[in-house]
Each structure stands twice: as structure tokens, then as C-alpha cells.
Amino acid sequence: MSSLVSGTRKLLGRPSPLDRQVAGLANAVEAATGRLDEDVVENAAGVVERASARLRLSGDHTVVALAGATGSGKSSTFNAMTGLNLAAVGVRRPTTSYATACTWGESSSSELLEWLGIPPRHQVTRDSMLDTGLAERKLEGLVLLDLPDHDSTEVAHHLEVERLIEKVDLMVWVLDPQKYADAAVHDRYLRPLAPHKRSMMFVLNHVDEVPTDTREGMLHDVRRVLDRDGLAGVPLIATSARTGEGLEDLRAAIATRVAEKATSRTRLMADLVQAAKLMSEHSGTVPPPELGASSKQEMIDALADAAGVPLVVDAVRRSTRYRARQATGFPLTSWISKFRPDPLKRLHLGQGASGRDIMAAARSSIPQADQVQKARVESALRSAADEVTTNLTPPWVRAVRKASTLRFADLYDGLDHALVTTDLGLSSIPRWCRVVRVLQWSMLLVGILGAVWLTVLAGAAWLRLSIAAVPEYFGTALPTLMLGFAIVAGLALALLSRALIAWNSRSRARKADRRLRIAVATVADALVVQPIEVELEAYAQVWQGLSEVRA
């Protein structure tokens, strides 16, 4: 398909409206492949291929095909038009089994005929140099095809007709008095081809066999049958290949179309519009929607929950408190809490930079998302998909839904990975904690000094040794003051720190929460939002392409 598109784009050296239409449909086909109904896409791809091939080929030539039932006189008409006895004529049915082509004019049509699949042995050229007639010169650029029948027992003939009918610029349907109302031509060809009425022309052949007084009535009846197919207003010419009656009219009608040099474009445009219409029916015509911010946020919240972000945030809070308390607690009692494990370590998180690198490859020990959380995630994905596809047609709804859960299997691994590799901001304890620690230890030192001093004093008193008087402040001995100060201030500091720590751990938890949610959002973006957006972009491309064709 991409070669098709690039081929089409190459064509667009100087884009005409038709080129733009082809490119638009090509883009639509590219984006719709694998998303819309295969038949519809294939049909449009066929149209793109044919249209771009025809546009690349000679625009000076007009391919006109004589199509009709067996025995209607296609070959006779062909022979009468060319003035050569090229096509086999006979009473045996079916007579013609391959298409014959005749080209008027000097310019080469061999490429065009090759594209049409007419082998050289079935080609002939009417060089207008040899013709002096004005009528013949008017036909310059005409490629007239004599098709096999479409209604005989030879199925190969039908296939050949179907193949060529798709490619020719102007279809001249040869009807005859016996067969003009056959279901074979109306049901299979004319009614489906009604959108191409501007590329059609009808000939009622064998009029010589109809009594003159009933001819008018019959033409009227033919017109009635054609009107029923939706072909009102299409030219209808009564001819007789045998007597030559009406052939001049046919020649003139064809000459006019050849001279216009617009016939091939008319046909292609009808093809493109038709294919685009069919595709629009399947693809819908609403402008491309976008994924709303609120449904994105909902998804991220659900994912964060399922990934265990609240759990980790809580652990961050408790871990900060734990570590800071270790640092700032009253040294005499804080060692007891060392027997309790660090909450973050239990989850295998928060190892600092180097630890994180090792952990990046491993999984955390955060409990697997449970049924309820998974259910919430899936609901969030579903409602996001539903919301965005409210006005889209079923194929797109299915495509978006499929995309939303496409990478569901990778989701939990991705989330876990994001959690493990996120910096929780715990590599060091807060600076003020270090100061508090130094203070605590120095006060402890003061206390110990006081205690030692008191012990020495007590020892000296027991040994009845007299030493220098102990300095006193506020009526209390200095060592007692030192000891008392150390205990009271240490406990007070510890208590003060606790309040600070509580505030600090909460702020750190908030920070971690923010970082984790950003990480989760990144994962959600890659595994959920992007697949959905790819589908939405595809829809936008189809929509855009089709509206270019319609324009």
C-alpha cells in the first residue's frame, strides 16, 4: 500500500484537482487498511491504483469500449466504425472471445494498450494521415475497443468484460431489440454503474429489424428501462451496423467526447467519488475526535492506584519519618527503633542512585495489582475509549477499543518498572537532621560529662577526699545542671524534631507522589494513550483523505 501512496505522490509534480483526489483516496486507503472492512478498502485501493495508472498514461487518448450482449452487433459496429473488417462477425454465438483495439491518430498508444491488457496482435492503428475525411481527423486520439459479450455461456468473456469495463474512459453499450431488457445487463452492469452515467452512451443496434412505425415506441421503451436503472439523460442512438443507419450520429457523438479530452478524467472522478462515498459510509463523516484530558487523568489515576503508588507514597512518608527519627531521636532511646525494618526497604525501593540502577532490571516487591484494581484500570481504559468513539462508526469503535487494551499485558510490568526507576528523593536525610544529630550528640556529651563529674564527686566524697569546690549556678551544682540540661534538652529537641519530621515526611511523600504519577503518566502515554491516538490519527487521515476526494 505504501508503494501505492508513494507512487501516487510522485505523480503530483503539479497537482491538479484530480491528482489531489487520488492522493486523498490513497491516504485514506493507507490509513483504513486493517481497520475498515477489507472489501471496501480493497475496492478503494483498486480505484486508486487504476486512477493513478491512467493518469500517468496518455491523456491525449480516449478509450471507448463497445460492450453488450452476444449477438447485439458490437463487432459489426466496430467494423463499421473502423471501416476495416477486423472483428470476426458471425451467426454462431458467442462470436468474439477477446477484445480488439483500434487507435486513431499518430501518437503512440502502446503503453495505454499494454495497461489495458490488449496484446499487440489484437491492436490496429488507423493513421489519420491516410484519411482525408474530416470526420476521421476528428476521431484522432480515439482508442476503440470491441469487447466480448457479457451474457453468453463463456464465463471467461464475462471476466474480460468486467476487467476492461473498470478501465475504459467511455462505455458504449450496444443493445438490440431482442435483448434490451435482459436482466443480465441491467442487474449486473447498468444499475451498479449508474454513478458513471456521464461516462456512458447507449446504442440500440439492429433497428433495421424493427418496423419503422414501432421504432419510436421502442426507443421510448428502452429509455424507460434505462431510467429505471438511474440512467436518465444518457445519450441513446438508434443504429444499424448493417445499413449504416445512425452510425454517423454515433461517430459524431464519440468525436465530441474524444475532442473534449476530458472523458478519462470524468470517469476517474466518478470512480473516486464513488469509492470515497462507499468508504465514508463505513468510516463515518464526523470530524476526528481527540482524547479528552479528563479521561486521560482518570486513566492515570486508575493506573497509579493499580501500580501501588499510594502504597509507595505511604512507605515514603513512613520511611522518611523512620530515617529522620533515627537521626534526630534521643540517642539513648532511638536505637530501639532500629529493630523495626525500613518500610521502603521492605518494598525494595529507595536504595538511592546506584541501587536504583541494579533494581531497574528487577521487579519491586509491591504487591501485584489485585482484581479490583485491575478492574478499575480496565474500566478507565474502556470509558476513555468509549468517550472518544461516541460518534464513530463500529469499525473505528472496535479499532480504538482494541488499541486501548492492546498492550495491557505489558502495562503492569511497565508500571512496576516506572516505580522502581523513579527517584523518590530519599537518597539523603534532610540537612537540618544532621545539625540536630550533632546537637543531640553534643548534648549527650555534656550530659555524660556531668554524670562523670558527679560520679567523681561522689567517689571523692566516699573516700573523704576534698577537692576544689564545685561551681554553682542558680543554686545548683554545675554537673547536675549539665546532666539535667542534657536530658531535658535532648528530649525536647527530639520532640521538636518529631513535629518537623511529620511535616517534612508529608512534604516528601507529596513530592514522591508527584514524581511517581509523572512516571505512571509516561507509561500510560506509551502503552495506552499512544495506541489510541494512533487509531484516532488513522481515522483523521481517512476523514481528511475522503473529504479531499469529495471536495
Place this chain on the structure above:
Amino acid sequence: MRFSNPLPSQVPDDDGASAHATRMLTTLVQLRDTLEQIRLPFEAPDVAEVRLRREQMIAQLDDYVLPRLIQIDAPLLTVVGGSTGSGKSTLVNSLVGERVSEPGVLRPTTRSPVLVHHPDDAEWFDEARILPGLERTRRSTGDPGALQLVASSEVPRGLALVDAPDIDSVEERNRTLATELLAAADLWLFVTSAARYGDQVPWHFLKQAADRSAAVAIVLDRTAPASMAEVSSHLARMLTLRGLKDSPLFTVPEIPLDAQGLLPADAVADIRRWLITLGEDGGARKGVVRQTLDGAVRSAAMRAHEIADACADQTEVATHLRAEVNVAYDRALKEIDEGSADGTLLRGEVLARWQEFVGTGELLRTLESKVSRLRDRIVNAMSGKPQQAERLTVAVESGLQTLLFEHAEAAAERTDAAWRSIAAGRRILEERQVDLSRTSRDFHGRAERMIRDWQGAVLDLVRSEGADKRAAARFLAYGVNGLSVALMVVVFASTGGVTGAEVGIAGGSAVLGQKLLEAVFGDQAVRRLAENARRDLADRVTQLLDQERRRYLVLLDEEEMNPDSAEMLRHLARRIDDLRFVASQGNA
């Protein structure tokens, strides 16, 4: 269009043959009724063709085989059929010698079929024995639903001519009627022309005739005398190639018509002579009738097998679609069952509420073993703060809801995808224009109500269990609400599949709830209560999802199919073959 009188009114005099004919007739009537009952609702390869074939079979049995079996002596019905513009009407008029059917240059011409019979044979056709679907009229009419009867002594006794509409024009009613008439014919007089004889459509009909060995005569009409020899030899070769070499081939050249619009008598003399001979020779006539009738019966038996195959395929498709629905919804049930019992519901909000309910989380974790001391706290919590039990109930509700919604959605989506992956399922969904890939609109409401009903039922369970213990101080202290919430918590961890870090939390909660209940009711009763509550929940979920499941199944049920009809068809076809064999032995 039911065949009105299936019993034979005139039976052959030979007793054995009569019994045999009656058996054959009964079997064919049964075959017809079985065909009538058969439904081929599902999309499958070639199903459209089989549907059409079934209708054609019923039509042929009604229009031809059954009446003909009953009235084996009725006049030979010769249907003049062929393409539009091949000159059928002109031929019939020329054979009769007057304008009985209106020919024309405008296509398609004949609208209502014309039946020409000998005046003595009128009684056979006035009654609607053959072609019961067509109204009889004696006047010329354009109504395609009528059969115009014309009496003419030019037609030999014991033979009738029908001018059928064309088989290939844009007028679909013409084509249908022609097909019907040809199916009801004892003898086909198939008209083609030099311009027509290579067409696909007539040959399609002739092939059908050859397949069921109907008697066919071909008329090559409207052919220029100059090319007559070449065309007729080519046509003869084509006939031979297509298994119709025994059919007589007549030629009528394209010559000017007389003032009345008839062909000169000598142009149709051959055909006339042949028809008169056939009408006069009773044996030959009977032979033609028997050949066509036997061919029709044989092909009916053969086609019955084809239709039986298609029928069996349809049953298979239905079974497959049904299985897809059940697989998806059974899986949802199983997952909900697991999710509601393995402790995963005891996380997040439910856990938080539970801990808030029985005290602080910290305490719970450290003092888990000291149940007696804790019980006091619980008592306080429960008696003092009833609104916490309420909050826990709401948390349980929302947890269960999420679980139900999600699995119901997933099941709907899975079934939709599975159905869409096969043509028959896709067709059903597209025809009904329903989107079943989401849960039904009122599912959320019903699920919420179901959960509340279940919670109410749990409450009743606890209340009735506690009826005799009403006086017990503990029961009063905990309150019905508190105890039923504890029971729910126990139910949610009843399979004990709690893993990882929450083993201490969820498991602990459940253990705590269990101990609490045991203290009130005793452990035997608690086990029973938990079991009952769990089964009740499972039943309600099953009911809820069955309504969802039924949305799909109802689409299949609407196409009520009798699984035995395929077997019945085969059985009847075999019996017909047996009877035909017996008859052929008897004739030989």
C-alpha cells in the same frame, strides 16, 4: 401456500401399485412439511442458495409433484418457456392458430401466463390442483398472479400449452413465475433464437432440466433461413455437450408474419404434428409424465440431502455461537467468584474502613494476637461508632461493584469479538443493529441493587442466627450491622489465597473477623454462615450475569431450530429412494 388436499382422489386400479403410490405420496407430503418447518437463519457459505433451493423445492412439490402424483391421468402440461424476445407468444399463437397470447416488440412482453387446453379438458384446469398459487381467469389480463385459461380445439386432447413469461428480463416477477411454471411442467418446449442460443441464462435452466431428466424439446426460433443450418448444428452440439442429446430440436425460421401476427402454418407444422402425436398416444404421454415426475422426485430426494447438510451446519453454527457466549460468561463468573473470595477485596478502601472500624491500623497489627483485649476495643468501636460500619458497607459495595462491572464488560466484549469473528455471528449482530459489546444500559443499576440485596441478606442471616442469642451480651454489644460486616470480611477471604505483603493485613483482618464471630456464634456456626453468605453471593452474581448472557442467547433462541429436521429430511429422502427402487423393480 399449503397443498390443500394431500390424499389421492383418483388412484390407479392395481392394488399394489396404489398402495405404493399412496406411500410415496405420504412420504413426499411429509418431506414437504419438514421442508416448510426448516429454518436456515444463519449466515454460512452458500446459505442463500440453499434457502432458494428449499423454496423452489416446496414450490415444485406443491405445484407439480404432489398434484401430478394424485392425478397421474391429467393432461400433459407443456410449458413454452424461454428468453424475452425469442418469440414464445408468436409460437403459441401460431400453434393454436389464433391470437391467444399478446406478442409485442417491447421487452418484456407477456405478463400473465396463458394456458391453452382442449375444451374437453377444462375440468382439469378449472380447479386449482396444479399451480394452486395462480388465480384462474378466462379473460385476458396483465396480472402476473393470474392464469388465463383458453379453450381451443386446435390443441389435442390430453395436452395443454402454457405460454410462460420470459426467464431473463429485468422484470423479476416474470423470472420467478417462469421458474415456477417450468418446475410444474411435464414437458418443456424451450424456445430460443439465433441471437439468444449462446446466452448463459437459458442454459442454466436447461441444465436444471437435464439434471432432473425432465422432458425437454427445443425450438430454435427467429433464425434467418441463411444461417439456419450453421446455427442449428451448433446448437445441437451444445445440447449434446450438456446432456440433452435426446431432446427433439425444432427450427422455425424468421419469416414475415401474416396479418394476424401468426407464423405460416407450415413453419410450425413439425412441432404441431409432434404435439398431436404425443397427445393421441396415451402410452407416450404417460411415458413423458413418468420421466419428468420421476426425475423431479429423484432430484427432490437428492436435494433433501443437501438441505439436510445445510441444516446440520446451521445447528452447528448455533451451537458454536452459544458455546462462545457461555465460555465468555462462565469465565466472568469464575473470575468474579475468585476475586470476591481470595482476599483481594480486602484491600484499599475496604481494608482502610475495616481498620478504622476496629481501631487504628497500628494497634491492629501489633496487638493481633491479643484478641481478648482487642475485642474490648472492637466493642467500643462498634457500639460507639455505628456510622463506621456503614462506611465499611459502602466500601464493600463499591469494591464488589467494580469487580462486577469490569467482568461483565469484559465478557460482553469477548463474546462480541468471538461472534464477530465468524460470518454468522457478524450477520446476526449487524441485522439486529444492536451493540452488545457493552453491558446493558441498566446493568450498573441492577448490579448495585444486587449487592445491596446481598448485604441485606447477610444482615438477615446474622439476625436470624443471633435470634436465640439475642440476649447474649456480646451480640448486643457488637450489633447486627457490625457482625454482618465482619461476616462479609470473612467471606471475602474465604479461600485464603492471600499472597505477598497483604497476608498480614488482609489475612489478619479476616482472622480477626472470624475470631470475633466465633466468639459470638461458635466456630461451627461461623463456618456455616460464611458458606451460606458466599453461596448466596455466587447465586446472585450468576443471576445477574445470566441476564447479560441472555441478551446474546435470545438472538439464537429467536431462530427456533428443530435439531431433528436434518435427520428427518435424510430419513425421508432415503425412503423416497427405497420406494423408487421398489417401483423400478416392479416395472421391470
